[in-house]
Amino acid sequence: MYLPRIAWRNLTRNPARTIIAMAAIAVVVMIVVFSRGFMVGVTESMFSSYIDNELGHVRIVDEEYNLREALLPLDYFVDGVQGQGASQLVAELEARDDVAYVLPRIRFGAMASRNDDMVRMLGIGIDLSAAEQHGVIPEEISAGRMPREGNEIVVGSRLLQDLGLELDDRVTLVFSDYYQSLRGRTFDIVGIRDSGIADIDRNYFYLPLETAQEMLHLEDEVNELLVFSPDMGDAEALAAGIVSFLHGQDETRYEALPWNRGTALIEVYAEMNNIMVLVYILFIAMGAVVIVSALTMIVRERTSEIGMMGSLGLKGGDIMRVFLLEGTFMGVLGSLAGVVAGGVITWYFSLAGLRVDAFADMLMDVEMLMEPVFYTAFNLENLLVSFLLSVVVVAASCFIPALQAAKMEPVHALRYVDD
């Protein structure tokens, strides 16, 4: 127990140097805590947007539809097992233990005439009762209400602006039905959705699933089923289970796609998160350089003292432990300070958010489901992982100067004169 006491006492022998070394680590750890919180917050927010609006935890579509989705075809649909109807398939899926709920949807293209332009948009037929219970749309209605029946629609806030219309106005939309006949119909705008995501608010409108089926000449058919499980981490297993269930009933037309393979963007972000771990380690190693430098100076300054310790009977291993502990104590204290500072900053931006105007402007023009305001993720896991990572990296970095001290011959060390 006396070695830690020696190491701890040595920290006060040159307070300025000790404080500088700890401050270096604190700054780096603070950056790491904030960066991790930022990355986690952004990716969680983006994943959540895609899951809630596009992918579900598992998305069931006809395999041909998946290939031609950009054309919004109506001739490849989910009509249940062996054509028994989408409703029946929804009921069977919801009876499974690994499924929380299912949202059936129809997506189709439409347009409206405004002055000399045609405003293009995407219509989504939704199961109203399921959406009211589980979907995100009701929470994001900024004015009006959800559609109840018939020709009532909810329109994205920016789309409404593009159309030059307001709540309670009527709008005539043109679309192609299953038979490729161009049709027109007038709808009542009963609600405005403001999701905060530019792509959604600019392009989408929502109507009752039954209305969409009737006007498009579809029966009990939908484009996609969004399946949600109690835990989004189980998506791969759920997808495999659904495929197995369908194949067991000789139904091979459909694909079940887990959300983490839903779009290339999500796969890229998942990979980026893995790569960022390396970046955090490098960040901390940068800060550790200061401690290593300080320790190296300490070993040099105390060479004769090291000789004294050796001649008094301390083994090389003990000497190494003293310096290792000294460096580790600096790392621990610095990391603690960094975690506290980084935690405060992360907590603040988890509530206030961080808006970058240039990025927000860019999102207006790209098809990406991402909010323009970033909220960092504040959680104990981030603080703990950052702290432990820092302590380990610093301790590992101190190994070499500590080893140098341990290898000194006491006789030569006693005679050392620092010029």
Place this chain on the structure above:
Amino acid sequence: MKWPRTVVAFAVLALFCMLPLRPGAAELTGEEIMDTVDENQFIASARMESEMIIRDRGRENVKEMISYVESDGEVTNALAEFVNPRDRGTKYLMQDDELWMYFPDAEDLVRISGHMLREGMMGSDFSYQDALESERLTELYTFEKEEMDSIDGREVYVVKAVAREGEEVAYYQRRFWVDAERFVILREEMYARDGRLLKEMITREVEEVQEGRWMPMEVVMEDKLKEGTETVYRIKILELDYDIPEGKISLDTLQ
């Protein structure tokens, strides 16, 4: 033996009379050929009952319509009403180079303009712009006659057309195969400015609608940018010089 001068004069006159009144096949320019085509295709007023058979990857949809067309040679207006069960009540009005649509379930008329005119009409291979292009070809294009060809045993002129500068056309370049006797287009290719083949139209059936005047009654259009699609347009009844009631082709009628 000397031939009497009078006999020689009569012989020359007789020979002259045997010559055709219009220039020979070898002498017609591309513009003259297409001018005659324009004359044949010009409709002052007409009522038509027609159908469009749209084939797309094994599926077939049939649209039936009754159309009224009137033109003063400069501007063509037309009204088409769909009468097949699925589309009954839908109407299109072409007026002043604008396309208006009426749908039974819609409160407002819809005006189609701009790039939307290039979309396929009712999912067919005929675009709205194809239907809207009512001006004479000779006003829109310059022509160059190429070598003669034959289609189904009939001799045809092959005429290449390039859009005149400043003219708004559906296709920058076109190539026509024109029946040398009847001056009706038997085949047409439509190209983009970069030379890409966009569409091909083949005439399957022609009819002498008036003495010496032939018109295509059944054509097949194929969009070369789409796979597995073709549209057959067939005129079942054509009443030329039809007495169209005043105001029939108007926005009021559409609504």
